[in-house]
Amino acid sequence: MEPTEKETDHIREKLLAQKSELSTRVDRIHEHARDPLDSDSAEQAAQLGNVAVVAALESEAVVEIAEIDAALQRISAGTYGNCVSCGEFINKKRLEARPASTECLTCAESKNPG
Ligand SMILES: [Zn+2]
Numbered sequence: 001m002e003p004t005e006k007e008t009d010h011i012r013e014k015l016l017a018q019k020s021e022l023s024t025r026v027d028r029i030h031e032h033a034r035d036p037l038d039s040d041s042a043e044q045a046a047q048l049g050n051v052a053v054v055a056a057l058e059s060e061a062v063v064e065i066a067e068i069d070a071a072l073q074r075i076s077a078g079t080y081g082n083c084v085s086c087g088e089f090i091n092k093k094r095l096e097a098r099p100a101s102t103e104c105l106t107c108a109e110s111k112n113p114g
Pocket residue numbers: 083084085086087088103104105106107108
């Protein structure tokens with residue numbers, strides 16, 4: 001079933017809210033990254049560990065932002081809710097749980113078995 005205009009509006013709001021949350025997170029990560037490392041070597045090692053964790057979190061957030069932007073573009077183009085692989089409509093429950101989904105459950109699962 002194709003999402004109604006009202007549902008699409010709701011999804012767009014959700015996506016925009018998620019995007020601003022992610023942008024805030026990325027900004028905070030950048031602030032942390034600018035902090036100078038402590039001169040103590042043990043501290044430094046711990047902080048470098050954090051840097052790796054933080055970098056992973058950042059790239060995760062950046063990927064999510066890109067997915068959200070793509071979803072917003074699909075909403076504008078009127079193709080939102082269509083699976084990019086098979087063209088079927090994506091289950092509404094799936095879109096509700098993960099509004100930036102680009103594929104239906106069948107296609108997503110076929111790519112990531114288990
Ligand atoms: Zn599909």
